[in-house]
Amino acid sequence: MKLTILGSSSALPTSGRYPSAHVLSVHERLFLIDCGEGTQMQLRRCKIKLGKINNIFISHLHGDHIFGLYGLLSTFSLMGRENPLNLYAPENYHIMLNSHLNDFDIDLNFQIDFKPLKGKNPIQIYEDKYITVTSFPLKHRIEAYGFLFREKPAERNIIRERITEYDIPVAKIPAIKQGSDFVTTDGRIIKNSDLTLDPEKPVSYAYCSDTAYFRRLAGFVKNVDLLYHEATFDKSMTDLAKQTFHSTTTDAAKTAMEASAKALIIGHFSSRYNDVYTLVDEAKEIFPSTIPAIDGATYDIRELIRADQTKE
Amino acid sequence: MKLTILGSSSALPTSGRYPSAHVLSVHERLFLIDCGEGTQMQLRRCKIKLGKINNIFISHLHGDHIFGLYGLLSTFSLMGRENPLNLYAPENYHIMLNSHLNDFDIDLNFQIDFKPLKGKNPIQIYEDKYITVTSFPLKHRIEAYGFLFREKPAERNIIRERITEYDIPVAKIPAIKQGSDFVTTDGRIIKNSDLTLDPEKPVSYAYCSDTAYFRRLAGFVKNVDLLYHEATFDKSMTDLAKQTFHSTTTDAAKTAMEASAKALIIGHFSSRYNDVYTLVDEAKEIFPSTIPAIDGATYDIRELIRADQTKE
Numbered sequence: 001m002k003l004t005i006l007g008s009s010s011a012l013p014t015s016g017r018y019p020s021a022h023v024l025s026v027h028e029r030l031f032l033i034d035c036g037e038g039t040q041m042q043l044r045r046c047k048i049k050l051g052k053i054n055n056i057f058i059s060h061l062h063g064d065h066i067f068g069l070y071g072l073l074s075t076f077s078l079m080g081r082e083n084p085l086n087l088y089a090p091e092n093y094h095i096m097l098n099s100h101l102n103d104f105d106i107d108l109n110f111q112i113d114f115k116p117l118k119g120k121n122p123i124q125i126y127e128d129k130y131i132t133v134t135s136f137p138l139k140h141r142i143e144a145y146g147f148l149f150r151e152k153p154a155e156r157n158i159i160r161e162r163i164t165e166y167d168i169p170v171a172k173i174p175a176i177k178q179g180s181d182f183v184t185t186d187g188r189i190i191k192n193s194d195l196t197l198d199p200e201k202p203v204s205y206a207y208c209s210d211t212a213y214f215r216r217l218a219g220f221v222k223n224v225d226l227l228y229h230e231a232t233f234d235k236s237m238t239d240l241a242k243q244t245f246h247s248t249t250t251d252a253a254k255t256a257m258e259a260s261a262k263a264l265i266i267g268h269f270s271s272r273y274n275d276v277y278t279l280v281d282e283a284k285e286i287f288p289s290t291i292p293a294i295d296g297a298t299y300d301i302r303e304l305i306r307a308d309q310t311k312e
Numbered sequence: 313m314k315l316t317i318l319g320s321s322s323a324l325p326t327s328g329r330y331p332s333a334h335v336l337s338v339h340e341r342l343f344l345i346d347c348g349e350g351t352q353m354q355l356r357r358c359k360i361k362l363g364k365i366n367n368i369f370i371s372h373l374h375g376d377h378i379f380g381l382y383g384l385l386s387t388f389s390l391m392g393r394e395n396p397l398n399l400y401a402p403e404n405y406h407i408m409l410n411s412h413l414n415d416f417d418i419d420l421n422f423q424i425d426f427k428p429l430k431g432k433n434p435i436q437i438y439e440d441k442y443i444t445v446t447s448f449p450l451k452h453r454i455e456a457y458g459f460l461f462r463e464k465p466a467e468r469n470i471i472r473e474r475i476t477e478y479d480i481p482v483a484k485i486p487a488i489k490q491g492s493d494f495v496t497t498d499g500r501i502i503k504n505s506d507l508t509l510d511p512e513k514p515v516s517y518a519y520c521s522d523t524a525y526f527r528r529l530a531g532f533v534k535n536v537d538l539l540y541h542e543a544t545f546d547k548s549m550t551d552l553a554k555q556t557f558h559s560t561t562t563d564a565a566k567t568a569m570e571a572s573a574k575a576l577i578i579g580h581f582s583s584r585y586n587d588v589y590t591l592v593d594e595a596k597e598i599f600p601s602t603i604p605a606i607d608g609a610t611y612d613i614r615e616l617i618r619a620d621q622t623k624e
Contacts, residue, residue: 012390037383063416104374
């Protein structure tokens, strides 16, 4: 599970920070989360293959999270895309989307399967062989949702030598990978633990932007490995954060702590901050394993957590 | 009159070319022509002051000419803009604009004065102390307009020494600058040509994108100094150009020649061309004074023409 940050700014982009967009890569499948203005340029800059994006998740309908969508959809179409695209967004966007595409004379040559986000509780909205995705409500000025991406437990790793040693037929291997013991032709039971090694632990990633602090949020992302949480403001700006339904560094760190996250990545920085490391330092006071979202950077989530545990 | 190219790509941006947007600077006033995705980032990159843009001209409603507009309007608002903004765009955009701003929860703290573009003939749509702007119809898949920016003739330059020599009262100076002769207290007529020097010739700039070739166009931009004309395709691609209502290098050069333009700048290049100088070379076969639109470059139109005349 690799995360690439395409944009880390809040509503006002700066010369070094584009508006919100994250790409999560899981076994060569790419999941695009939010799509601020310039996302398609950032995708090109990061040499990310547009054709591998089949699922786009839009947290809410503020411009800095969606103004890059129409350009990206047009580009998909001009590049000859035919695969349908799953688009997850707040329910009320469905009619708008069709009307905007019509207004801008966009005739896509692929289908958009619109998947409405809704509900006051977490809902599983996606599942494939490797992961599940759950949406959950955030607390913002308008309807907004977060997303939790969880790898499924991988199959156990069979020890090749044992296959010859016990003459295991190919047909039995799937069950052994799932944890079954093996019975030899002469009736001996070989325990699974003698045949297989533990797989890598599944990892998880949660995206929480834009949101004010609220206590239930930590429950929605409980035990997540990497938590992305917006930190638009520094800790002195609690009032403005509350007023605009955004978070401070303290809010982000508190949620990470309450969720027992393994690591926290903060972003959606206000344009007033040139140096985001002062924001990271503030968050670290409460939640030490904090890093900043940097445009163009890619993080291997498994390695990030491993490095962090080694450090401890 | 200085022209800055913010984007020179056609619908599909490349790593080096953003979608269409030009900034024309006339006596510290900035005129933004088209506003493709990423325009606000390009403005920042070119260190152009956003607050000096009071007039935006949208040629037509295709995404690569307008998808940067909502981001820019939001940014104006977030930066505290209070000055009204004149927005020139095809008439049918007015309702869409209000509906889109509403859809995306954009509450601007300044007023947009919407100026509808329409008509089958050139219409003067703007005038100030220094320039006039005329819109004229283009020939595209949807309603589209070009723009002609003309400097007004400057006042004649009065020769300072003559003021003392003939004891010219301050009150007479404006008339002399307009070309009047001066009558001394003893009744002598001093010819204007003895009192003043020729001002610099006014220059003009026309923006023609997107459009197929059509004969009337040259008439609309007759004798323009710098003609920007789209050249999406090379000359071998006449069929695709016709089919999509775009131009080839030949079309652009032909219009420049028929209009007796002084110089031609081509752009809106298809993403299939890495090297746009081969396109320039094609245009030069018909119209030698051709240059390419390069993202981030600024051209002083007066100097460009002067340099070109020196060359001859």
